[in-house]
Amino acid sequence: MMKIAIIDKDQLINRGLRIILDENDDFEILEIEPNSNTIHNKVDEFIPDIMLIHVNDYTNNFAEIINDLRKIYASIKIILMFPNGYRNAGSFDIYEGVNGFLLNNISAEGFVYSIRNVYDNQFVLSKEIAEKMISKAQYGSTDEKEKMKQKLRLKGISISSRDSDVLYLIYSNYKNKEIAGELQLPEKTVRDYVSRVYKKININNRKQVIGFIRQIMEE
Structure with a gap:
């Protein structure tokens, strides 16, 4: 059983992601509010394989949360999801230790496929984000x-x-x-x-x- 924790304060997005993930019998899902104390308590109880963190302009402390999670739960893999067009989606030097970067517009099939790849120790990247990375590297x-x-x-x-x-x-x-x-x-x-x-x-x-x-x- 693959255990996935979804961290986001947007319940509408959570429900959409959960609908997709619940169609897979080998997934166990837990939704967590993006609050440091809540995250630690829930993660300690659930011990997920993957943490799916939705990042947007209102997630003011997401970088701090990620760094904190990486220090304490080194074995847990992290996937970040960004809204399409998010302005900081190409600034990957501040997301050390993250295993995947996806955009919200990814297909349901591609989303599940990416999660399975990360679980199998692969790194995943949405095409649009990869293009931003290449552009940044060129300059x-x-x-x-x-x-x-x-x-x-x-x-x-x-x-x-x-x-x-x-x-x-x-x-x-x-x-x-x-x-x-x-x-x-x-x-x-x-x-x-x-x-x-x-x-x-x-x-x-x-x-x-x-x-x-x-x-x-x-x-």
């Missing part, structure tokens, strides 16, 4: 954020993809609240990332940080 060498990471690396400073997201937005004069909105993270989490980035580059002043990044980008 990776000129990407300013990647250039910043390379410049920092030459100075012996190694930062993660998430740190890079935050630092580049600081360099772009985003305030913490704006960074939270751009990265779909709680503002408190952004403050933690900002403090960590400051510590890594050994500067504790926003204006000086911006000046430092500008200087290395011009070198």
Whole structure:
């Protein structure tokens, strides 16, 4: 029996997904609200093989939820589902450890097929998302954020993809609240990332940080 947990606050979408999944006798389904405490309690009881997380503009803390789940439940596979046209669907560097990326417009047959593939340790990707990834890779060498990471690396400073997201937005004069909105993270989490980035580059002043990044980008 394959155990699948659906994490989403949209009950209408949940019902649609469940109708598709319930047609498979070897699937056992559990719906979970996207709340950290609820997720942990339910996952501990259910122990799913796959967690299906629906991501949209209203799922403000989904990246934090994913990172938390990956640390605690390393053996559970994660599939993300995005609305068709979701603006951040191509930003995969913030979704480390995810096993599949699908769009809502996938066919019922393709949806079930993808779940079975992930269960069998394969990686799945919707065609439209793959195209975004390819487009991003083609321009990776000129990407300013990647250039910043390379410049920092030459100075012996190694930062993660998430740190890079935050630092580049600081360099772009985003305030913490704006960074939270751009990265779909709680503002408190952004403050933690900002403090960590400051510590890594050994500067504790926003204006000086911006000046430092500008200087290395011009070198």
